[in-house]
Amino acid sequence: MKAMEEKIRKEGKVFPGHILKVGSFLNHQLDTAFLMEVGREIADLYKNERIDKVVTIETSGVAVAFAAAVELNVPVVYAKKHKSANLPPDLYSAIVHSFTHNTDYTVYISKDFLHPGEKVLIVDDFLAVGNALNGLMEIVGQAGAETVGIATAIEKGFQGGGDAIRAKGIRVESMAIIDEMTDSDIIFRPQDR
Protein backbone atom coordinates (compact mmCIF):
# COMPACT_ATOMS: atom_id res chain seq x y z
CA MET A 1 0.00 0.00 0.00
CA LYS A 2 1.84 3.04 -1.31
CA ALA A 3 -0.02 5.37 1.07
CA MET A 4 1.37 3.47 4.07
CA GLU A 5 4.93 3.63 2.74
CA GLU A 6 4.57 7.36 2.16
CA LYS A 7 3.07 7.87 5.61
CA ILE A 8 5.97 6.02 7.25
CA ARG A 9 8.52 8.03 5.25
CA LYS A 10 6.80 11.29 6.13
CA GLU A 11 5.90 10.77 9.80
CA GLY A 12 7.88 7.78 11.06
CA LYS A 13 10.89 8.31 13.29
CA VAL A 14 13.69 5.75 13.48
CA PHE A 15 15.50 5.26 16.78
CA PRO A 16 18.48 3.05 17.66
CA GLY A 17 17.65 -0.64 18.11
CA HIS A 18 15.44 -0.77 15.01
CA ILE A 19 12.68 1.15 16.72
CA LEU A 20 10.20 2.87 14.41
CA LYS A 21 7.89 5.39 16.07
CA VAL A 22 4.61 6.00 14.29
CA GLY A 23 2.70 7.49 17.19
CA SER A 24 1.48 10.36 15.03
CA PHE A 25 -0.94 8.14 13.11
CA LEU A 26 -0.99 4.52 14.30
CA ASN A 27 -0.52 3.89 18.01
CA HIS A 28 -0.89 7.01 20.13
CA GLN A 29 -2.52 9.57 17.91
CA LEU A 30 -4.81 7.86 15.39
CA ASP A 31 -5.23 9.36 11.92
CA THR A 32 -8.82 8.23 11.51
CA ALA A 33 -9.25 9.03 7.81
CA PHE A 34 -5.99 7.28 6.95
CA LEU A 35 -6.78 4.26 9.13
CA MET A 36 -10.20 3.90 7.47
CA GLU A 37 -8.32 3.85 4.15
CA VAL A 38 -6.12 1.08 5.58
CA GLY A 39 -9.26 -0.75 6.69
CA ARG A 40 -10.67 -0.55 3.14
CA GLU A 41 -7.42 -1.92 1.72
CA ILE A 42 -7.43 -4.86 4.15
CA ALA A 43 -11.10 -5.60 3.40
CA ASP A 44 -10.37 -5.47 -0.32
CA LEU A 45 -7.40 -7.86 -0.01
CA TYR A 46 -9.61 -10.41 1.78
CA LYS A 47 -12.81 -9.76 -0.19
CA ASN A 48 -12.85 -13.28 -1.69
CA GLU A 49 -12.62 -14.99 1.70
CA ARG A 50 -15.37 -15.62 4.19
CA ILE A 51 -14.48 -13.65 7.32
CA ASP A 52 -16.72 -13.94 10.39
CA LYS A 53 -14.65 -12.00 12.85
CA VAL A 54 -11.55 -9.85 13.20
CA VAL A 55 -9.28 -10.71 16.13
CA THR A 56 -6.61 -8.33 17.44
CA ILE A 57 -4.72 -7.55 20.64
CA GLU A 58 -4.90 -4.56 22.93
CA THR A 59 -4.13 -1.71 22.72
CA SER A 60 -2.43 -0.69 19.55
CA GLY A 61 -4.13 -3.28 17.34
CA VAL A 62 -7.64 -2.06 18.14
CA ALA A 63 -7.91 0.95 15.82
CA VAL A 64 -6.69 -0.71 12.63
CA ALA A 65 -8.67 -3.88 13.42
CA PHE A 66 -11.78 -1.78 14.02
CA ALA A 67 -11.33 0.04 10.70
CA ALA A 68 -10.91 -3.24 8.81
CA ALA A 69 -13.89 -4.81 10.58
CA VAL A 70 -16.13 -1.81 9.77
CA GLU A 71 -15.32 -2.33 6.10
CA LEU A 72 -15.78 -6.12 6.34
CA ASN A 73 -18.99 -5.57 8.36
CA VAL A 74 -17.99 -8.05 11.07
CA PRO A 75 -17.26 -7.70 14.81
CA VAL A 76 -13.82 -7.33 16.36
CA VAL A 77 -12.67 -9.30 19.37
CA TYR A 78 -9.57 -7.95 21.03
CA ALA A 79 -7.38 -10.13 23.19
CA LYS A 80 -6.48 -8.64 26.55
CA LYS A 81 -3.08 -8.80 28.22
CA HIS A 82 -2.46 -10.06 31.73
CA LYS A 83 0.72 -10.39 33.77
CA SER A 84 -0.35 -13.61 35.45
CA ALA A 85 -0.65 -16.99 33.78
CA ASN A 86 -3.37 -17.96 36.28
CA LEU A 87 -6.61 -17.19 34.52
CA PRO A 88 -10.15 -18.50 35.00
CA PRO A 89 -11.24 -21.46 32.83
CA ASP A 90 -13.77 -19.46 30.81
CA LEU A 91 -10.94 -17.93 28.77
CA TYR A 92 -8.76 -19.05 25.89
CA SER A 93 -5.19 -17.94 26.56
CA ALA A 94 -1.63 -18.09 25.31
CA ILE A 95 1.70 -16.99 26.68
CA VAL A 96 3.53 -14.43 24.56
CA HIS A 97 7.15 -13.44 24.87
CA SER A 98 7.73 -9.73 24.40
CA PHE A 99 10.88 -9.25 22.38
CA THR A 100 10.83 -5.49 23.10
CA HIS A 101 10.48 -5.79 26.87
CA ASN A 102 12.07 -9.25 27.30
CA THR A 103 9.20 -10.53 29.45
CA ASP A 104 6.36 -13.01 29.08
CA TYR A 105 2.73 -12.05 29.35
CA THR A 106 -0.56 -13.86 28.88
CA VAL A 107 -3.12 -12.90 26.27
CA TYR A 108 -6.70 -14.07 26.57
CA ILE A 109 -10.10 -14.00 24.93
CA SER A 110 -13.38 -14.98 26.58
CA LYS A 111 -14.83 -18.26 25.34
CA ASP A 112 -18.08 -16.35 24.78
CA PHE A 113 -16.62 -14.52 21.77
CA LEU A 114 -14.81 -17.14 19.70
CA HIS A 115 -16.55 -20.28 18.46
CA PRO A 116 -15.75 -23.49 16.59
CA GLY A 117 -15.89 -23.11 12.84
CA GLU A 118 -15.58 -19.32 12.78
CA LYS A 119 -13.33 -17.86 10.09
CA VAL A 120 -11.00 -15.30 11.62
CA LEU A 121 -8.88 -12.53 10.16
CA ILE A 122 -6.15 -11.49 12.59
CA VAL A 123 -5.19 -7.81 12.39
CA ASP A 124 -2.42 -5.96 14.21
CA ASP A 125 -0.50 -2.73 13.92
CA PHE A 126 3.02 -4.22 13.85
CA LEU A 127 4.53 -7.55 12.84
CA ALA A 128 8.15 -8.05 13.90
CA VAL A 129 9.17 -11.45 15.31
CA GLY A 130 5.49 -12.43 15.29
CA ASN A 131 5.11 -13.63 18.88
CA ALA A 132 1.86 -11.79 19.52
CA LEU A 133 0.35 -13.03 16.26
CA ASN A 134 1.42 -16.60 17.00
CA GLY A 135 -0.28 -16.28 20.40
CA LEU A 136 -3.48 -15.07 18.73
CA MET A 137 -3.38 -17.95 16.23
CA GLU A 138 -2.94 -20.36 19.14
CA ILE A 139 -6.07 -18.89 20.78
CA VAL A 140 -8.05 -19.11 17.54
CA GLY A 141 -7.02 -22.77 17.33
CA GLN A 142 -8.06 -23.44 20.94
CA ALA A 143 -11.54 -22.18 20.04
CA GLY A 144 -11.74 -24.54 17.07
CA ALA A 145 -11.94 -21.51 14.82
CA GLU A 146 -9.76 -20.97 11.74
CA THR A 147 -7.22 -18.26 10.95
CA VAL A 148 -8.04 -17.29 7.35
CA GLY A 149 -5.18 -14.84 7.25
CA ILE A 150 -3.34 -11.99 8.88
CA ALA A 151 -3.22 -8.31 8.02
CA THR A 152 -0.82 -5.84 9.58
CA ALA A 153 -0.16 -2.16 9.08
CA ILE A 154 3.64 -2.39 9.25
CA GLU A 155 5.82 -5.47 8.99
CA LYS A 156 9.47 -5.33 9.98
CA GLY A 157 10.51 -7.79 7.31
CA PHE A 158 14.09 -7.87 8.56
CA GLN A 159 12.92 -9.47 11.82
CA GLY A 160 11.54 -12.47 9.95
CA GLY A 161 8.28 -13.08 11.81
CA GLY A 162 6.05 -12.51 8.79
CA ASP A 163 8.01 -14.80 6.48
CA ALA A 164 8.06 -17.54 9.14
CA ILE A 165 4.26 -17.42 9.31
CA ARG A 166 3.99 -17.40 5.48
CA ALA A 167 6.26 -20.48 5.40
CA LYS A 168 3.56 -22.31 7.40
CA GLY A 169 1.12 -21.59 4.57
CA ILE A 170 -0.76 -18.78 6.28
CA ARG A 171 -1.57 -15.71 4.23
CA VAL A 172 0.01 -12.56 5.64
CA GLU A 173 -0.75 -9.16 4.11
CA SER A 174 1.17 -6.15 5.39
CA MET A 175 0.40 -2.66 4.18
CA ALA A 176 4.14 -1.94 4.21
CA ILE A 177 7.06 -4.33 4.66
CA ILE A 178 10.33 -2.78 5.83
CA ASP A 179 13.31 -4.82 4.69
CA GLU A 180 15.96 -2.42 5.95
CA MET A 181 15.89 0.54 8.25
CA THR A 182 18.62 3.02 9.13
CA ASP A 183 18.59 6.52 10.58
CA SER A 184 18.67 7.96 7.12
CA ASP A 185 16.66 5.52 5.02
CA ILE A 186 13.86 2.98 5.04
CA ILE A 187 13.84 0.32 2.32
CA PHE A 188 10.47 -1.24 1.59
CA ARG A 189 9.97 -4.68 0.06
CA PRO A 190 8.34 -4.36 -3.36
CA GLN A 191 4.76 -5.64 -3.33
CA ASP A 192 2.36 -6.18 -6.23
CA ARG A 193 -0.28 -3.84 -4.89
Add this chain to the structure above:
Amino acid sequence: MKAMEEKIRKEGKVFPGHILKVGSFLNHQLDTAFLMEVGREIADLYKNERIDKVVTIETSGVAVAFAAAVELNVPVVYAKKHKSANLPPDLYSAIVHSFTHNTDYTVYISKDFLHPGEKVLIVDDFLAVGNALNGLMEIVGQAGAETVGIATAIEKGFQGGGDAIRAKGIRVESMAIIDEMTDSDIIFRPQDR
Protein backbone atom coordinates in the same frame (compact mmCIF):
# COMPACT_ATOMS: atom_id res chain seq x y z
CA MET B 1 -29.89 7.04 22.70
CA LYS B 2 -32.62 4.41 22.70
CA ALA B 3 -30.46 1.94 20.76
CA MET B 4 -27.88 1.96 23.57
CA GLU B 5 -30.52 1.37 26.24
CA GLU B 6 -31.94 -1.52 24.22
CA LYS B 7 -28.47 -2.97 23.65
CA ILE B 8 -27.70 -2.87 27.38
CA ARG B 9 -31.05 -4.50 28.23
CA LYS B 10 -30.51 -7.19 25.63
CA GLU B 11 -26.80 -7.99 26.05
CA GLY B 12 -25.65 -6.48 29.35
CA LYS B 13 -25.10 -8.71 32.34
CA VAL B 14 -25.35 -7.36 35.89
CA PHE B 15 -23.09 -8.81 38.57
CA PRO B 16 -22.90 -8.10 42.32
CA GLY B 17 -21.13 -4.87 43.23
CA HIS B 18 -22.90 -2.84 40.53
CA ILE B 19 -20.82 -4.42 37.79
CA LEU B 20 -22.30 -4.28 34.31
CA LYS B 21 -20.64 -6.49 31.71
CA VAL B 22 -21.03 -5.36 28.12
CA GLY B 23 -18.15 -7.30 26.63
CA SER B 24 -20.34 -8.56 23.80
CA PHE B 25 -20.40 -5.16 22.08
CA LEU B 26 -18.32 -2.50 23.87
CA ASN B 27 -15.12 -3.63 25.54
CA HIS B 28 -14.00 -7.10 24.52
CA GLN B 29 -16.00 -7.92 21.43
CA LEU B 30 -16.77 -4.76 19.46
CA ASP B 31 -20.04 -4.51 17.54
CA THR B 32 -18.62 -2.35 14.77
CA ALA B 33 -21.90 -1.39 13.06
CA PHE B 34 -23.46 -0.45 16.38
CA LEU B 35 -20.39 1.50 17.53
CA MET B 36 -20.34 3.45 14.25
CA GLU B 37 -23.99 4.34 15.00
CA VAL B 38 -22.85 5.53 18.46
CA GLY B 39 -20.10 7.54 16.77
CA ARG B 40 -22.66 9.24 14.52
CA GLU B 41 -24.84 10.08 17.52
CA ILE B 42 -21.88 11.63 19.38
CA ALA B 43 -20.84 13.61 16.30
CA ASP B 44 -24.41 14.83 15.88
CA LEU B 45 -24.66 15.93 19.53
CA TYR B 46 -21.50 18.03 19.14
CA LYS B 47 -22.08 19.18 15.56
CA ASN B 48 -22.38 22.84 16.57
CA GLU B 49 -19.05 22.86 18.39
CA ARG B 50 -15.59 23.16 16.95
CA ILE B 51 -13.79 19.91 17.76
CA ASP B 52 -10.13 19.54 16.77
CA LYS B 53 -9.37 16.25 18.43
CA VAL B 54 -10.94 13.38 20.33
CA VAL B 55 -9.08 12.27 23.46
CA THR B 56 -9.69 8.94 25.15
CA ILE B 57 -7.89 6.39 27.34
CA GLU B 58 -6.68 2.88 26.56
CA THR B 59 -7.97 0.29 26.03
CA SER B 60 -11.70 0.27 26.22
CA GLY B 61 -12.20 3.89 25.18
CA VAL B 62 -10.43 3.49 21.86
CA ALA B 63 -13.19 1.92 19.74
CA VAL B 64 -15.99 4.33 20.63
CA ALA B 65 -13.60 7.30 20.42
CA PHE B 66 -12.40 6.12 17.01
CA ALA B 67 -15.99 5.78 15.75
CA ALA B 68 -16.88 9.29 16.96
CA ALA B 69 -13.70 10.76 15.49
CA VAL B 70 -14.33 9.13 12.10
CA GLU B 71 -17.70 10.88 12.01
CA LEU B 72 -16.23 14.18 13.24
CA ASN B 73 -13.34 13.77 10.79
CA VAL B 74 -10.68 14.51 13.40
CA PRO B 75 -7.83 12.47 14.91
CA VAL B 76 -7.98 10.53 18.18
CA VAL B 77 -5.28 10.68 20.80
CA TYR B 78 -5.48 7.94 23.40
CA ALA B 79 -3.87 8.33 26.79
CA LYS B 80 -1.73 5.40 27.86
CA LYS B 81 -1.62 3.90 31.33
CA HIS B 82 1.54 3.36 33.34
CA LYS B 83 2.13 1.88 36.79
CA SER B 84 4.90 4.30 37.67
CA ALA B 85 4.52 7.99 38.34
CA ASN B 86 8.08 8.57 37.07
CA LEU B 87 7.66 9.55 33.46
CA PRO B 88 9.87 11.50 31.06
CA PRO B 89 9.27 15.25 30.72
CA ASP B 90 7.97 15.06 27.16
CA LEU B 91 4.62 13.78 28.44
CA TYR B 92 1.55 15.32 30.01
CA SER B 93 0.38 13.09 32.82
CA ALA B 94 -2.12 12.72 35.64
CA ILE B 95 -2.60 10.25 38.46
CA VAL B 96 -5.90 8.42 38.41
CA HIS B 97 -7.39 6.40 41.24
CA SER B 98 -9.06 3.22 40.06
CA PHE B 99 -12.24 2.74 42.07
CA THR B 100 -12.66 -0.80 40.66
CA HIS B 101 -9.14 -2.00 41.51
CA ASN B 102 -8.44 0.36 44.43
CA THR B 103 -5.04 1.40 43.06
CA ASP B 104 -3.51 4.51 41.51
CA TYR B 105 -2.09 4.59 38.03
CA THR B 106 -0.65 7.27 35.80
CA VAL B 107 -2.15 8.25 32.46
CA TYR B 108 -0.10 10.14 29.93
CA ILE B 109 -0.16 11.72 26.50
CA SER B 110 2.87 12.81 24.49
CA LYS B 111 3.31 16.58 24.25
CA ASP B 112 3.59 16.06 20.48
CA PHE B 113 -0.11 15.31 20.18
CA LEU B 114 -1.91 17.92 22.28
CA HIS B 115 -1.42 21.64 21.73
CA PRO B 116 -2.45 24.97 23.23
CA GLY B 117 -5.76 26.23 21.92
CA GLU B 118 -7.01 22.88 20.63
CA LYS B 119 -10.66 22.09 21.25
CA VAL B 120 -11.00 18.60 22.63
CA LEU B 121 -13.90 16.20 22.93
CA ILE B 122 -13.19 13.53 25.54
CA VAL B 123 -14.80 10.16 24.79
CA ASP B 124 -14.86 7.03 26.92
CA ASP B 125 -16.80 3.80 27.19
CA PHE B 126 -17.87 4.12 30.84
CA LEU B 127 -18.43 7.00 33.24
CA ALA B 128 -18.83 5.97 36.89
CA VAL B 129 -17.07 8.04 39.55
CA GLY B 130 -15.32 9.95 36.80
CA ASN B 131 -11.70 9.60 37.92
CA ALA B 132 -10.34 8.66 34.50
CA LEU B 133 -12.21 11.52 32.81
CA ASN B 134 -10.99 13.99 35.43
CA GLY B 135 -7.44 12.80 34.74
CA LEU B 136 -7.94 13.34 31.00
CA MET B 137 -9.34 16.84 31.61
CA GLU B 138 -6.29 17.60 33.76
CA ILE B 139 -4.02 16.54 30.90
CA VAL B 140 -5.98 18.62 28.38
CA GLY B 141 -5.57 21.58 30.74
CA GLN B 142 -1.81 20.96 31.08
CA ALA B 143 -1.53 21.23 27.30
CA GLY B 144 -3.35 24.56 27.28
CA ALA B 145 -6.11 22.91 25.26
CA GLU B 146 -9.80 23.10 26.09
CA THR B 147 -12.29 20.36 26.95
CA VAL B 148 -15.35 21.25 24.87
CA GLY B 149 -17.30 18.35 26.31
CA ILE B 150 -17.42 14.70 27.18
CA ALA B 151 -19.25 11.83 25.53
CA THR B 152 -19.57 8.37 27.02
CA ALA B 153 -21.31 5.21 25.93
CA ILE B 154 -22.64 4.25 29.37
CA GLU B 155 -22.89 6.41 32.47
CA LYS B 156 -23.54 4.85 35.84
CA GLY B 157 -25.60 7.80 37.04
CA PHE B 158 -25.94 6.33 40.52
CA GLN B 159 -22.18 6.71 41.06
CA GLY B 160 -22.41 10.47 40.60
CA GLY B 161 -19.30 11.14 38.52
CA GLY B 162 -21.17 12.53 35.52
CA ASP B 163 -23.32 14.91 37.54
CA ALA B 164 -20.26 16.16 39.44
CA ILE B 165 -18.62 17.07 36.13
CA ARG B 166 -21.84 18.71 34.86
CA ALA B 167 -21.95 20.75 38.08
CA LYS B 168 -18.62 22.29 37.04
CA GLY B 169 -20.29 23.53 33.84
CA ILE B 170 -18.82 20.92 31.51
CA ARG B 171 -21.14 19.33 28.99
CA VAL B 172 -21.44 15.57 29.44
CA GLU B 173 -23.43 13.48 26.96
CA SER B 174 -23.93 9.82 27.72
CA MET B 175 -25.65 7.50 25.30
CA ALA B 176 -27.35 5.81 28.24
CA ILE B 177 -27.47 6.85 31.90
CA ILE B 178 -28.22 4.12 34.41
CA ASP B 179 -29.85 5.50 37.54
CA GLU B 180 -30.50 2.18 39.17
CA MET B 181 -29.31 -1.33 38.52
CA THR B 182 -30.35 -4.61 40.12
CA ASP B 183 -30.06 -8.24 39.05
CA SER B 184 -33.52 -8.08 37.58
CA ASP B 185 -33.84 -4.54 36.28
CA ILE B 186 -31.96 -1.54 34.89
CA ILE B 187 -33.56 1.89 35.22
CA PHE B 188 -32.38 4.50 32.74
CA ARG B 189 -32.53 8.23 33.32
CA PRO B 190 -34.94 9.83 30.84
CA GLN B 191 -33.10 11.95 28.26
CA ASP B 192 -34.50 14.29 25.63
CA ARG B 193 -32.96 12.44 22.71
